Amino acid sequence: MSRVLFLLKEAMVSLRRNMLIVVGAVLAVFISLSLALGALVVNEILRLNTIAWQEGVHVIAFLNDEGENGIPPGAHDDMLAEVQGWEEVDNAFYWSKQQAWEEYQELFAGQEELLDIDPTILPASIRIELVDIELHSSVRFRLEQQTGTVRQVATAAESIEQLQNLSNVLNVLGLGMAIVLGVAAIVLIANTIRLAIYARRDEVSIMKLVGASNWFIRVPFLLEGMIEGLVGAALAVFAVWLGASNLARAGEAFALFRLDVSQEFFFRWGALFLVFGAVAGIMGSMLGLSKYLRDADGTGPDVPTGF
């Protein structure tokens, strides 16, 4: 127990003595992990929005009017029944001229000049939710063949698909970025620990002289690296959480794009980043120490040279 306390004390003393170097290492971890976590948050926002958009109506088929100057009565019902039978279609429903008018009034409420239109000019439509967003072109093609009934086809699926592709690319990029920044954090910690050891090389040599094992020398540095990694990671998680929370509040004004990321996301990734920070710190320390503790016969290159 006293040995553990001694090693902890040594680590704390070293952290205090090399404050400037320590701050550098913590900042390095903080910046690397903030960027990595930030990339993950952007990915999450895109993923959530893609899902939200995927869940809505993907294709709208605007229909020609039935009646005297239009298509025969009952054509709309026939069309709806046909569309509902298509295998690409998950759900399809009819949207009457009256519903279209009400929707229009709702959308442009408060803009009197836009509301002053003939209610009959808005067409009825069939609104379609697809089984799979990628099937939109096939459905669009089939609808466009119905030239008699279908006036025009509008689809949000292309935009959603593009968003999905963007999200996939960003996912890969984000993952790549997280890996690169993670490695950078390890290398930066390694460098910092190496500097700390260089500053204490005489001490390390004296430790060896009095019979300290390599592990006894290593542990305070490993603890030091772990603490630096943990603090850097904790700051990064907090900063990104704070940023994302503010972004979510700012995003409440946008109806079309949600910017809020769940707390559960932060708990999950936050915990993972803390573990990564600690592991990166330990790995960095191991790397930084290897040069000093590697040796030809177990004594290391920096054993007292004053003979």
Place this chain on the structure above:
Amino acid sequence: MIRLDNVTKVYEGGSVAANDVSLDIQKGEFVFLVGASGSGKSTLIRLMLRDEPVTRGKIWVAGKDITTLPKWKIPYLRRSVGTVFQDYKLLPNKTVRENVAFALEVLGRPQSVIGPQVDQVLELVDLADKAARYPRQLSGGEQQRVSVARSFVNRPPIMLCDEPTGNLDPRTSVGIMKLLDRINRTGTTIVMATHDHAIVDAMKRRVVALESGRVVRDDETGGYEAVRETLPASPALPTEPILSEAEEE
């Protein structure tokens, strides 16, 4: 206690620091390694500490062949061998007490053991009243006494000293030698590399003289004389004896 069998050490580049050296040092002996700079004194000490691997030959320390010692056991060898160097090798950011205690912390001794043991050894080196000071607040002689205390605090059976008086004036050197002599009387084997003529002559202990890595003389109670003509004269020979008759008894 220490045995060297036909030990040869050749450094990269071909310089021979030890050439077929054989020595047998008994428990409790005080042995001076003397010789000019580059004669191989320090190399022998490094070899005994396994700070350098031998090129040929065998070295036994406390009954163990250290030439075949696995890497991970080297710290254990070091714990049974106290070392004192010319430049003290103290930790500047630790107090006298912490420096001495450090050797016991490394061994994982509990605080209940460390405290009394450090107090005892600080009394021995007459530095109990300066335990809270830092090395920079001490004179050279005091720093060397701290170094001796640190190397002796865990009561090693062997102490290797490399020019421990090299940075000290003659009077202070006497103090250090008295201390080493007291430690030796407790049964600790001491091997000391030096080129301080006065000390070697006054102590009248075993002298092993080296020249170009070879043992050229091994006297049971010798002086520096036999090699004196090959060395520059000592700049400050003390006029009084190092140890008084009373102290020798």
